[in-house]
Amino acid sequence: MSLLALENVTHFFGGLAAVRNLSFTVESGAIRGLIGPNGSGKSTVFNIISGYVPLSSGRVRFESRDITNRSTPSLVDLGIARTFQATQIFDALTVEENVTVSSQVIHRESLARSFLRTTVLDRDETHLSARAEEILDLVGLSGAARRIARDLPYRDQKMLALANAMATDAKLLMLDEPMAGLTMQETRAAMAVVRWARDKGTTILLIEHDMRCIMELCDSIVVLDHGEKICDGSPNEVRRNPQVVEIYLGADECSR
Amino acid sequence: MTWTGQARSIVAFLLLTFAASVVPVVTHDLYKVDVATTILQDLILAMSLRVVMNLGLLNLAHTSLMGIGAYVSAALAMRLGMSFWLTLPIAAGAAALMALALGMLTLRLHGPYFFLLTFAVMSMIQLFFHSYLEEIFGGATGLIGVPRPNPLGFGSFTLPLVSKVSLYYLILAFWIAAAAVLIRLEYSRLGLQCAAVKQSEAVARSVGIHTIRCKLLVLSLSGFLAGVAGVFFAHSRGVINSSDFGIDPMLKLLVYVVVGGVSNFWGPVVGTIGFSVLSEYLRSFHFLETLMYGAVLIAVMRLFPEGITGACERIFAAARPGSVPSHVTAGA
Numbered sequence: 001m002s003l004l005a006l007e008n009v010t011h012f013f014g015g016l017a018a019v020r021n022l023s024f025t026v027e028s029g030a031i032r033g034l035i036g037p038n039g040s041g042k043s044t045v046f047n048i049i050s051g052y053v054p055l056s057s058g059r060v061r062f063e064s065r066d067i068t069n070r071s072t073p074s075l076v077d078l079g080i081a082r083t084f085q086a087t088q089i090f091d092a093l094t095v096e097e098n099v100t101v102s103s104q105v106i107h108r109e110s111l112a113r114s115f116l117r118t119t120v121l122d123r124d125e126t127h128l129s130a131r132a133e134e135i136l137d138l139v140g141l142s143g144a145a146r147r148i149a150r151d152l153p154y155r156d157q158k159m160l161a162l163a164n165a166m167a168t169d170a171k172l173l174m175l176d177e178p179m180a181g182l183t184m185q186e187t188r189a190a191m192a193v194v195r196w197a198r199d200k201g202t203t204i205l206l207i208e209h210d211m212r213c214i215m216e217l218c219d220s221i222v223v224l225d226h227g228e229k230i231c232d233g234s235p236n237e238v239r240r241n242p243q244v245v246e247i248y249l250g251a252d253e254c255s256r
Numbered sequence: 257m258t259w260t261g262q263a264r265s266i267v268a269f270l271l272l273t274f275a276a277s278v279v280p281v282v283t284h285d286l287y288k289v290d291v292a293t294t295i296l297q298d299l300i301l302a303m304s305l306r307v308v309m310n311l312g313l314l315n316l317a318h319t320s321l322m323g324i325g326a327y328v329s330a331a332l333a334m335r336l337g338m339s340f341w342l343t344l345p346i347a348a349g350a351a352a353l354m355a356l357a358l359g360m361l362t363l364r365l366h367g368p369y370f371f372l373l374t375f376a377v378m379s380m381i382q383l384f385f386h387s388y389l390e391e392i393f394g395g396a397t398g399l400i401g402v403p404r405p406n407p408l409g410f411g412s413f414t415l416p417l418v419s420k421v422s423l424y425y426l427i428l429a430f431w432i433a434a435a436a437v438l439i440r441l442e443y444s445r446l447g448l449q450c451a452a453v454k455q456s457e458a459v460a461r462s463v464g465i466h467t468i469r470c471k472l473l474v475l476s477l478s479g480f481l482a483g484v485a486g487v488f489f490a491h492s493r494g495v496i497n498s499s500d501f502g503i504d505p506m507l508k509l510l511v512y513v514v515v516g517g518v519s520n521f522w523g524p525v526v527g528t529i530g531f532s533v534l535s536e537y538l539r540s541f542h543f544l545e546t547l548m549y550g551a552v553l554i555a556v557m558r559l560f561p562e563g564i565t566g567a568c569e570r571i572f573a574a575a576r577p578g579s580v581p582s583h584v585t586a587g588a
Contacts, residue, residue, distance in 0.1 A: 050462065076464030088462070090455040093448075101452045102463035115446045168464050 001064070003028040003203050004049070004080075004172055009058035011041075011048055011227075018044040019227040022058070026172065031194065031204040033214045033235075036224035037247060042207045043085055045224070046174050049205075050082045051075050062172070079171035083161045083178060085207075091150040095141055095160055098149055099132040102164040132167065139163045139193055155186050162190070166197060173197060174205045179213055191217055215239065262443040265521055269435055272525070276428055280421045289420050293492065295532045296427045297485050300434045302512045302524035304481035307438060307474055309518050311454055316374040316506055317358060320381040321479045323501030325351040325486025327385055330402040330496055331392050340405040340417075340491055348483035354381075355479025359472045378506065386498040398497030402490045423492045430488060434481050441477070442521050450474060511549075515556045517563025526564050 002025035011019045019041045026032045034042050047053040049060055051072040060068050062078060090098050136142045139159040144152060149160055158178060165173055179187045191213060198204055208214050215235045223231040223244050231241045238244055279292045305318045329347035332338045362373045385393050405417040405426060417426055441447050452460045453467050460467050490496045516527025538545040560567035
């Protein structure tokens, strides 16, 4: 059964269709790629699924439930988390605070409880902290737990954004260019984190421009151009699709 | 936000409480007690305004919420003869409800729109008390002869709340309760969520924080506390008028918070006490008072745009390079 399904999704920015009649599914436990040239509507698709922009028409289903136009926080409650293309973290908070505040454990408790509970001498906190520690360890930030997020180097900020999304305990993790601007070695580390999350049972939807990384990581890939789906298949199928090669891979290979 | 921060705040809170509780013992000058009473009342207002401003919401209707507390309590006491201890929760609750309604009306608006709408609401509330339901709220004259708080009774023992000193201890008790609640909020998990909302609302939503709910809650709490200050204001002075809750006291309050520093919990305390004491010293110079007031405001904003406490934080942080604050979950 598919975890996420987009059915004839359309979104207009004024008169311009940023996404047109788009349908695809994401199978549970898969790493699904979403690629396309700049301006092809990838991030808009993310914004639609995560409730940042309303749909003009169509439906979005998550675990066969209709989630069209639900609010972002309620989608996170259901298990959909995302990162942003431009790295977005809580700048003035520490690394540990970032992950703590992102954690679902906090959001699920009542307002009264989150107001009354002391933050320290609390059994749940131990659990939370253990989870936060595991995630921070994984993204290589456990040594920087007490540092203010804005003081971190670029790579670590990207990893922190990833850790925040993971801390929400998401079933579906949508990553918008998590490797952008990373060195080869850092990209490897980020890929390992994505694989780890998948092995833990998280489904991944990934936007990425690094073709090697996409081809290596993804089980299947959706290719967008001008807001429309032009190809959907395994990395090999996508690689061999002449239309994809022409509009995207070809141009990308030439520029290297 | 930090455990050590919480410990430091509790120590500061206890010291301030102690200092405030000996004021009437140290000085027998009733004028000074009166000034200290006003300071405590303004502290409740400034500290409750700050938690809302710290979420990026410039609420110009804050003194109107105080006004609702004052008018509702005074009207209930004068028209229905209700006890102060009954009108207090009702009037503060009315202010909290108004804050909640204001939030529901405006919270999807951002930046200048929120600010402008609260300005409009403030004018409307002031006009309402000035011109409508004259037989209840006294119209342009306001309400005169608001009764003093009813004596506190425990069995055969009763504590009359009539003298300036007893009123001072009453507002001190209110301040202690308000500050305790606000400290709890600041360092609770809810406070951490507020800090996240302040940083970036979009990111806060992306990790599942119900930002609107969070803002509404803080706004209502802030309104409740403003209402408590208003109730005290009405019953301690005995006379209220719609102009007591207009733009002038609002701007004064705003100056306290901004000059003290919005991002620090103790910012409004520093601002309120600092400005109040300063204006007492300048009182004999009349016109100079306003002039100096403005000059201090300009100077602080030029030199420390993040307020006095913000500047102190920066200086301390720079003095200890590499030092990082410990954390909420430090003990876990």
